[in-house]
Amino acid sequence: MNAERLAAIPEFFQKNYLDSGKLPCMATLISRGGEVAHESYIGATEMGGSRPIGPETIFRIYSMTKPVTSLAIMMLFEEGKLRLEHPVSRYIPEYKNVKVWDGGTRDAPKLKDPDREMTILDLMTHTSGLTYGFLMQDDTDAIYRREKVGTPKQTLQEMARQMAGLPLAFSPGTEWRYSHSIDVLGAIVEVITGQELDAFFRERIFGPLQMNDTDFWVAEDKIDRLMACYQKDAQTGETTLADPAGAASRLYAKRPVQLNAGGGLASTVRDYHRFALMLLRGGTLDGARIISPKTWEFMRQNHLPGGQTMRGMGRSAFTEVMSEGVGFGLGGSVVTDIVETRQPGSDGTFSWGGLASTFFWIDPEEELIAVQATQLMPSSTYPMRMQLQQLVYAAIDW
Structure with a gap:
């Protein structure tokens, strides 16, 4: 890597x-061949503040939680405790009777039976038919907003079961749409293991990987390291405080009721780099074996039906990464055609991001990892992710 x-x-x-x-x-951390090539921290923990960020700063990583939950599912897969083709109803019976939107209105929807049952694989690839209320795309997500799906007052199990009674946006396996699918996977982890999700994560993933600053909330002795989070209004252009720093945080200062498997974790750049490095090294790090290298190889294939891309298969206007030339694996996006992405990189690169503008990618071909973090919602506000990729790949000498 070119130092300059x-x-x-x-x-x-x-x-x-x-x-x-x-x-x-x-915050930016880049490694190649397992060695840190660049680590930098600029700016402050609050807009206009004087306290600089650093390696100890804790960020809300939101949807970068999804690869962690997906990994947990694959750990259970390796133990023979589930199959990807298993129907979701095997673990949460309410999903046996889900219906699909077929017209009408949100108050009087017309429903039909799905073409087939929803599977674990559908959840992992966001082809389940579930949706997100914030998408503002059609009547199905409007129903999620009306029914307050995902309110912090719900437990993970309550949310998963509530969605089984709401209309699917499409029949499982027929489209790609970003959704609460990974939250249902988290509920399934709890059903299979008998553990709450935070306990499983600490015991099986964060503890062995020494990810000591990653959890669904920030402990009292670390809370002063949580930086503030901001939100920019797309119409007015105004940036306002979304969640304060430190103990004033409304969402992270104590253990939440809902262990949000799709977007609830807080972490540091160094912690998440350890997670990514474990994957790059085939599921092991510093003597801790999390998964098999063949399982990781399987996870980073494109699992969308017929080798389709997110763009080709999805009507959804929202994704955490560029969707041209990109399919979806088990837990994150996978580059299938680097030319279609319109920037340098490698086929097979695995990545995802979070709502507050955090991002990571793993390029197995170049043995390259990058982790980027700030705290601004939504993540689509500025093209920071693509710009970082431009700059990182331009720094490769050989």
Whole structure:
């Protein structure tokens, strides 16, 4: 890696985002061949604040929780406790009778039977027919908003069962749509193991990987390390505080009722790099074996039916990554045609991001990992992810 070009990365984000007040900060960690090539922290824990971020800063990683939950499912798969073709109703019986939207209105929907039952694989690839209320796309997500799906007052099990009684946006396996699918997977982990999800994560993943600053909430002795989170209004352009830093946080200062398997974790850049490095090394890190290298190889294939891409298979306008030339594996996106992505990289690159503009990717061909973090919602506000990829690949010498 070219040291001069790597050093230009924080300079780019400082000039284009921090100096103009678009972002409070930017954290970046890049490794190649398992060795850290670049680590930088610029900006503060609050807009206009004086406390600098650093390796100890804790970020809300939102949907970067999804690869962790998907990994948990594959750990259970390796133990023979489930199959990907198993119907979801095998673990949550309410899913035996799900119906699909077939017209009408949100108050009087016309429903039909799905073409087949929803499977574990459908959940892992976001082809289940479930949706997200924030998509603002059609009547099915409007029903989620009306029924308050995902309210922090619900447990994970309550949310999973509630969605079984709401209309699917499409028959399982026929489309790609970003959704609460991974939350249902988290509920299934709890059903199979008899453990609450946070306990399973700590015992089986975070503990062995020494991810000591990652959890669904931030302990009292660490809470002052949680930075503030902001939100930009797309119509007014105004950036406002979404969740305060430290103990004033409304969502992370105590253990939540809902262990949000699709978007609830907080973590540090270094912790998440350990998670990604474990995957790059075939499921093991520092003597801790989490999964088999063949399972990781299987996870990073495109599992969308017929080798389709997210763009080709989805009507959804929202995704955490570019969807051209990109399929979906078990827990994250997978580049299937690097030319279609319109920027350098490698086929087979595995990645995902979070709502507050966190992002990671693993490029097995180049043995490259990058983790990026700030705290601004939504993640689509600025093209920071693509810009980071441009800058990182430009820094490869050989």
